Amino acid sequence: MIQDLLAPAVLIGIASSGIRLATPYLYATIGETFGQLSGVLNLGVEGIMLMGAYSGFYVTFKTGNPVLGLLAAIVVGGLMGLGMAIISVTFQAEQGISGIGVYLFGLGMSDLLFQKSLGTVETVSGFQPVEIPFLSQIPVLGQIFFRHNLLVYAAFLLVPVAWFVINKTTWGLKIQAVGQNPAAADALGVSVSAVRYATVTLGGVLSGIAGASLSIGLLNVFQQNLTSGMGFIAVALVYFGGWSPVGVLLGSLLFSLVNALQNWVQVLGIPIPSDFAVMMPYVLTILALVFAVRKVTQPAALTKPFERGEG
Amino acid sequence: MLTSAPHRIQRVELRDIVKRFPGVLANDHVNFEVQAGEVHALLGENGAGKTTLMRILYGLYQPDEGQILIDSRPVTIESPADSIRHGIGMIHQHFMLVPSLSVAANVALGLRSTREPLLDLEVVKERVRQLAEAYSMLVDPDAMLWQLAVGEQQRVEILKSLYRGAALLILDEPTAVLTPQEVEEFFVTLRRMADEGHALIFISHKLHEVLSISDRVTVLRNGQVVKTLKTADTNRQELARLMVGREVLLRVKRKPVQLGPPRLVIQDLWALGDKGLPAVRGVSLEVRAGEILGIAGVSGNGQRELAQTLAGLRKATQGRVLIDGDDVTGWAPDRLIAQGLSYIPEERMEDGVIRDMTVEENMMLEDHGRPPFARGIFLNFSAIAEHCDRLIGDFEIKTPSRRTPLGNLSGGNIQKLILARSLSRTPSVLIASQPTRGVDIGSTEYIHQRLIAQREQGTATVLISEDLDEVRNLSDRIAVMYEGRIMGIVERDEATVEQLGLMMAGVPMEEAAGQTG
Ligand SMILES: Nc1ncnc2c1ncn2[C@@H]1O[C@H](COP(=O)(O)OP(=O)(O)O)[C@@H](O)[C@H]1O
Numbered sequence: 084m085i086q087d088l089l090a091p092a093v094l095i096g097i098a099s100s101g102i103r104l105a106t107p108y109l110y111a112t113i114g115e116t117f118g119q120l121s122g123v124l125n126l127g128v129e130g131i132m133l134m135g136a137y138s139g140f141y142v143t144f145k146t147g148n149p150v151l152g153l154l155a156a157i158v159v160g161g162l163m164g165l166g167m168a169i170i171s172v173t174f175q176a177e178q179g180i181s182g183i184g185v186y187l188f189g190l191g192m193s194d195l196l197f198q199k200s201l202g203t204v205e206t207v208s209g210f211q212p213v214e215i216p217f218l219s220q221i222p223v224l225g226q227i228f229f230r231h232n233l234l235v236y237a238a239f240l241l242v243p244v245a246w247f248v249i250n251k252t253t254w255g256l257k258i259q260a261v262g263q264n265p266a267a268a269d270a271l272g273v274s275v276s277a278v279r280y281a282t283v284t285l286g287g288v289l290s291g292i293a294g295a296s297l298s299i300g301l302l303n304v305f306q307q308n309l310t311s312g313m314g315f316i317a318v319a320l321v322y323f324g325g326w327s328p329v330g331v332l333l334g335s336l337l338f339s340l341v342n343a344l345q346n347w348v349q350v351l352g353i354p355i356p357s358d359f360a361v362m363m364p365y366v367l368t369i370l371a372l373v374f375a376v377r378k379v380t381q382p383a384a385l386t387k388p389f390e391r392g393e394g
Numbered sequence: 395m396l397t398s399a400p401h402r403i404q405r406v407e408l409r410d411i412v413k414r415f416p417g418v419l420a421n422d423h424v425n426f427e428v429q430a431g432e433v434h435a436l437l438g439e440n441g442a443g444k445t446t447l448m449r450i451l452y453g454l455y456q457p458d459e460g461q462i463l464i465d466s467r468p469v470t471i472e473s474p475a476d477s478i479r480h481g482i483g484m485i486h487q488h489f490m491l492v493p494s495l496s497v498a499a500n501v502a503l504g505l506r507s508t509r510e511p512l513l514d515l516e517v518v519k520e521r522v523r524q525l526a527e528a529y530s531m532l533v534d535p536d537a538m539l540w541q542l543a544v545g546e547q548q549r550v551e552i553l554k555s556l557y558r559g560a561a562l563l564i565l566d567e568p569t570a571v572l573t574p575q576e577v578e579e580f581f582v583t584l585r586r587m588a589d590e591g592h593a594l595i596f597i598s599h600k601l602h603e604v605l606s607i608s609d610r611v612t613v614l615r616n617g618q619v620v621k622t623l624k625t626a627d628t629n630r631q632e633l634a635r636l637m638v639g640r641e642v643l644l645r646v647k648r649k650p651v652q653l654g655p656p657r658l659v660i661q662d663l664w665a666l667g668d669k670g671l672p673a674v675r676g677v678s679l680e681v682r683a684g685e686i687l688g689i690a691g692v693s694g695n696g697q698r699e700l701a702q703t704l705a706g707l708r709k710a711t712q713g714r715v716l717i718d719g720d721d722v723t724g725w726a727p728d729r730l731i732a733q734g735l736s737y738i739p740e741e742r743m744e745d746g747v748i749r750d751m752t753v754e755e756n757m758m759l760e761d762h763g764r765p766p767f768a769r770g771i772f773l774n775f776s777a778i779a780e781h782c783d784r785l786i787g788d789f790e791i792k793t794p795s796r797r798t799p800l801g802n803l804s805g806g807n808i809q810k811l812i813l814a815r816s817l818s819r820t821p822s823v824l825i826a827s828q829p830t831r832g833v834d835i836g837s838t839e840y841i842h843q844r845l846i847a848q849r850e851q852g853t854a855t856v857l858i859s860e861d862l863d864e865v866r867n868l869s870d871r872i873a874v875m876y877e878g879r880i881m882g883i884v885e886r887d888e889a890t891v892e893q894l895g896l897m898m899a900g901v902p903m904e905e906a907a908g909q910t911g
């Protein structure tokens with residue numbers, strides 16, 4: 084039984100679905116990385132993902148066009164991110180608590196809208212796999228990497244793009260400075276609020292896309308609590324990944340591979356109680372956080388609102 | 395020269411500036427003026443309102459009343475961005491740097507890049523190198539900021555302002571973090587900038603520095619300008635009087651005391667710093683009854699960690715500590731207190747007192763569990779009240795009552811409370827960490843007298859201070875700490891500023907003695 088897992092076809096299957104499952108984590112973690120680097124912890128990622136997933140699904144369901152669905156998820160995610168920015172930057176609310184508020188709002192609202200507008204679980208035809216000519220024909224690698232939908236490719240492209248923005252642009256420098264020492268940035272004429280508004284809103288947009296990548300990319304359904312904790316895992320992965328795009332890429336892959344493995348364990352009927360299999364990613368989250376050391380890269384001002392003249 | 399900036403400002407004037415904070419009039423109709431080519435010192439005790447005034451000029455605070463004029467034109471400065479545009483730069487008391495970034499990135503922060511939106515760090519590095527050379531301030535633009543010593547960080551701060559073409563530079567207590575030799579070098583740089591046409595405002599509460607670098611002095615007291623005078627026409631005694639408002643003793647008198655046996659013995663002590671690297675690296679010291687051993691050094695060389703380890707707040711990774719012959723290594727603070735140890739912590743608001751509790755409660759933090767203040771599990775309020783009232787009187791603590799919330803007291807009075815608490819049980823060993831930092835001259839004078847007097851009670855005192863004058867005035871022997879090690883111990887009468895300064899920069903004692911003859 085266990086050895087079934089080692090059959091080449093199964094291994095390729097696990098790797099390929101691992102890549103696909105990494106997609107929502109990648110969008111969510113990279114978005115959250117921007118926010119946290121600038122000093123704002125948004126615990127509401129899960130809620131924004133749910134709203135993104137719902138709105139992306141609903142618009143696709145009504146129009147038949149997943150691109151419009153994606154746009155809807157972007158707009159809704161962006162608005163929720165903006166809301167979190169208003170709460171945490173302008174009103175300086177305790178970030179941990181307001182993030183939970185955003186989560187509960189997203190959880191309840193997406194379910195309410197779902198019940199009112201759809202009522203039952205429907206399916207849509209979302210983003211379809213695009214085989215990349217040539218590359219997808221390479222044995223093994225082609226199957227693993229180059230037969231996914233556009234949202235998957237874009238998620239992986241986002242990693243180097245995010246790295247570049249953070250490390251090579253003036254905006255990235257401002258983000259890092261605002262998260263490490265907002266008073267210093269302020270004293271040099273950088274608007275701490277403007278930077279944080281931008282990063283948290285961007286985080287919302289990416290979380291919205293993360294949700295949509297589930298509902299109109301991977302699963303093509305929407306149901307209550309579709310994300311089942313992925314948003315929270317994403318927040319943890321940002322710590323685990325040490326606030327770097329490459330770090331969160333590794334974290335996302337680790338989790339998605341465990342997830343994929345868990346799915347296959349169930350599919351193959353390997354006699355591990357399914358509860359244990361389902362628990363794996365969550366146990367792994369806790370272990371990862373326990374063993375991820377506090378790094379110098381941790382934004383020193385994370386969760387601290389900034390007000391001029393305190394220092 | 396490198397920039398035409400120095401000629402952008404001829405004269406900056408602050409007129410009738412008023413700034414109120416809740417319950418405090420920080421600036422009370424202050425008039426102040428600085429011109430290109432001069433170093434104008436702003437002298438005043440802690441809390442006099444110096445930083446507030448300069449933060450107004452830099453756009454970090456808005457004045458409640460008053461005007462700012464640059465070259466006779468009124469200007470409004472609503473944010474640091476505005477003041478930078480006007481050619482004003484400020485080096486803050488607490489550096490405004492981002493430790494996780496490189497020197498060049500710190501300089502480039504907030505500036506328009508030549509390749510917007512991309513960074514142009516190569517261009518920045520080149521300019522930083524030129525500027526650093528022009529003002530002989532050695533800095534590697536590629537270094538990460540957290541790797542730099544404080545003195546270097548300060549140079550980065552100055553370069554940041556020069557890079558932005560600052561014509562007026564505000565320096566808020568810039569020498570607090572430097573060794574005496576570094577201060578000299580720093581003054582050379584300041585002079586050069588002034589000669590080139592920069593206007594410089596030098597904030598300090600150290601009289602000899604003001605006398606040696608400034609052209610004019612404005613003395614601030616309780617938010618008001620006491621006087622502006624030419625430095626050449628004044629002296630130490632007059633400045634001290636203007637600053638404090640009465641005659642002050644600039645040096646305390648010390649009676650000779652017969653030294654007893656060693657009370658505190660430290661053997662090869664090691665401890666880790668907050669980042670997990672060794673911060674105390676093999677310190678061995680002996681302090682005898684009736685002796686004050688001073689520990690001098692630039693901040694961040696392990697003094698804080700040493701004090702915390704001795705006080706039981708940090709784990710020793712190696713070595714032993716003995717008090718009166720008992721091995722107390724690794725003891726928790728309450729046992730150490732029972733053994734006769736007292737500790738005056740460096741961060742008094744964080745480690746020494748609880749702001750929201752009353753004077754009385756703070757006074758009893760250490761002793762409330764012991765008779766006569768406790769009877770079983772109950773507090774003996776009458777004994778506590780009597781004890782507190784006596785200490786408030788004895789130590790001249792200015793407070794409306796013992797029931798006043800501690801947060802309402804001034805820094806000097808809070809420090810006196812901690813001192814009273816520490817000394818009231820006649821400690822066998824006293825660890826005094828920065829006992830007068832941020833404390834007004836009056837209270838400083840008083841605290842010094844108390845520490846001296848404590849020698850006669852047979853207390854062995856370790857005095858850790860970054861203020862070299864304080865260490866030299868009070869100590870019987872002076873140990874210099876550098877990178878977690880003791881560079882040597884000098885007898886009181888043999889210690890020269892030059893030798894101590896070299897040792898503070900890491901030169902071993904014999905060599906330092908040789909170099910200074
Ligand atoms: N942000 C602030 N809020 C409230 N009070 C302040 C603030 N900044 C300074 N003060 C008060 O204003 C007075 C002057 O402080 P400051 O300008 O820092 O003095 P100095 O720099 O001369 O030591 C002090 O009593 C201080 O407690």
Ligand SMILES: [Mg+2]
Pocket residue numbers: 441444445446487566
């Ligand atoms: Mg000050």
